[in-house]
Amino acid sequence: MNSAFLTSLIGDRPLIFAFVVVGVLTWLCYAFSKNITKGRIHGSAVAIIIGLALAYIGGATTGGKKGIADIPMFAGFALMGGAMLRDFCIVSTAYGVKLEELKKAGLAGVLSLVIGTALAFVVGVAVAYAFGYRDTASLTTIGAGAVTFIVGPVTGTAIGASSTVIALSVAAGVVKSIAVMIMTPFLAKPFGLTNPAAAMVYGGLMGTTSGTAAGLAATDARLVPYGALTATFYTGFGCLVCPSIGFIIMKAIFG
């Protein structure tokens, strides 16, 4: 088989190839989960960690930003795992959600959104300060990056932070998202993340749609719609308050 043959076979059917590869990967990871870990680590958690490892390999070998999708053969991953299909699938999980559960957790969900955003911002600012940053724009931008990797650059651009600081804020947000993906299935039980109400609170506290989506999928798929519903408002809320209220408060403190 020469490369021209492979290119026309796979290159012209990138999405289908992604379906096949993800299918094989899922099968292997679920078998690993069942036989090697005796079911202690959920198959989807294993698959997501392997996915992240593949993303690292893709990024490290090509220097690109799209993980494994930067390798031409695996370009279909960007389509399959892109925002369009992800959001479509997240919306579909709302089918079967119980209205009473939404009502019950509604107010606490909103409250966790505010607390989660403020807390992540403060943690980001504190870490930036500890690493020697003193100017308001940089501190605010890195704080916003700890909210999500979208809020960071939106804030940084709005208040005129340097591109290095903006890149750092994106990195902080991506680390957060990955940390949520990996830590959630392990921390869920001890921290009481076992029911719809807790999932709504969790989504509001963590935000990062991709992180909570993957973290909950690997914990208990029934939690997904509740967590995703609050998490989906998090980035918008962060983009709203970080460059405005956040920046004003930071200016009052650091000048």
Added chain:
Amino acid sequence: MIIYGVMVLGLCMFVGTSIGLTLGIMLGIPGDIGGVGFSMLLLVFLTPVLKKKGWLPKASEDGIMFWNAMYIPVVIAMAATQNVAAALSGGWIAIIAGILSVVVCFALIRPLAAMAGAATSTFGDEA
């Protein structure tokens, strides 16, 4: 027909995203403010009504359930396309800020969930 379920799902997404985008324009923020959340709420409120009227038979429901079942594979593909290399090369400041903000928020799940009624919260499908 399966396509009817997919169509309902797609319509919910377009209406929800329109709300999110309109909010963004009104608030002067580039992008979509919780469009997916509004789409989900729409689906939550709309489908029981459609079901009651008998407009959402099993086949149409399967159109929604297919995407529901594709969710984890899509998430795996999404994980494989994250910018992991950049996240790790951002250095300690990115890694510490990212992880610390997650750990701090985890500690708050229990108290806030208690307020949200976690004690009586169920999926409704336990035996």
